[in-house]
Amino acid sequence: KERILEVRGLNVDYGLGPESVRAVRDVDLTLHRGEVLGLAGESGSGKSTLAYGMTRLLPPPGIVAGGEVIYTLDDGSTVDLLRIRDADLRRLRWSEIAIVFQGAINSLNPVQRISTQLVDVLKAHSARSTPKARQDRARELLGLVGIASDRLHSYPHQLSGGMRQRVMIAMALALEPRVVIMDEPTTALDVVVQRQILRTLVELRERLGFSVVFITHDLSLLVEFSDRIAIMYAGQVVEEATSADLYRTPLHPYSDGLLHSFPALKGPRRELSGIAGSPPDLRSMPGGCPFHPRCGRAMDVCATRTPVLGQSTAGRSVACWLHPVSVG
Ligand code: ATP
Ligand code: SF4
Ligand code: MG
Secondary structure: OOEEEEEEEEEEEEOOHHHOEEEEEEEEEEEEOOOEEEEEOOOOOOHHHHHHHHOOOOOOOEEEEEEEEEEEOOOOOEEEOOOOOHHHHHHHHHHOEEEEOOOHHHHOOOOOOHHHHHHHHHHHHOOOOOHHHHHHHHHHHHHHOOOOHHHOOOOHHHOOHHHHHHHHHHHHHOOOOOEEEEEOOOOOOOHHHHHHHHHHHHHHHHHHOOEEEEEOOOHHHHHHHOOEEEEEEOOEEEEEEEHHHHHHOOOOHHHHHHHOOOEOOOOOOOOEOOOOOOOOOHHHOOOOOOOHHHOOOOOHHHHOOOOOOEEEOOOOEEOOOOOOEOOO
16 A cells, blocks of 8 residues: 655654653654554553654653654655655644644634635635635535534534534645544543544545544544554554454454453543553653553563564554564
8 A cells, every 4th residue: 555654764853851751752653645544542651643754743841852754745746754854844733634632622823703714714725726725615515514604604603513523624724635543532522423423524535535633532533544553662563454344353362351341521631531541751761661560460571671663573553562563
């Protein structure tokens, strides 16, 4: 399958020097053309940091400490998103790679009709179209995401959270991007709404042919809708598999735990049931496998040697001593 976005050896730190913490560590990730790639992991595992890092949208004190993000353009040429000029990146960001970030629905302007906000996006990026054409396109985009045209002139507060999220997707799709990255907040939308949103995205993906990176802690959603899933723990991808493989036979004990977890409905820590303990403090990571203090299957080797993500003998990509990486 054709690769469209390839992350290689990405490292992201918050802060500099001895006070810094590494929130994303040596991440490799490939997005193929037309596919839905899900990214899952507990709160704080680095999902958003990865998404921000690979698109160079990290808020300070976040810094990309190394790696490459290779994007393949329509003509087959490639660029490294981490190294192209700011102006080139800005252009790519709307027209090729659209991003709907955690909390983005709060970025809708409360005192502007959604039609105006959509038209503004179109105006800013396609100077030649007429006002009439832009209005029609705004209507069409909202239709795509399932918002009836009588809502076109609503203000954000007149719409439910789910509808505002759809408006954000409509904006993201305005310039027909080839990649849509969507980072779902752990708490803001309920699972029913998330499911509808993801279903809408997946249907549109089939019609419009873009690729999706969908970030959520809710693995059941990903199993249902994505082609492949990458599981993050303490800043690292610990397993990557097709949804079917991951669902049937999760190889990493953490993946297995996540599959059998449900997010707590209350409480600020947003803990998951099913996996005892909590993620390590990035400032003092345990030696060996970062998951070993919580792992029910830990062996002696786990406390001393760090497994790396690689092709295990089963032909699956996992970082765990239960599934040694095949050599040669
Ligand atoms: P969630 O599911 O809650 O969105 P996440 O997987 O997206 O979680 P991140 O927000 O990427 O996790 O955070 C990864 C790690 O980086 C966490 O340990 C977090 O505390 C740390 N972190 C995030 N933002 C900052 C910051 N501005 N300064 C320092 N550390 C940060
Ligand atoms: Fe558990 Fe060891 Fe595998 Fe880590 S390497 S997940 S501690 S079995
Ligand atoms: Mg996040």
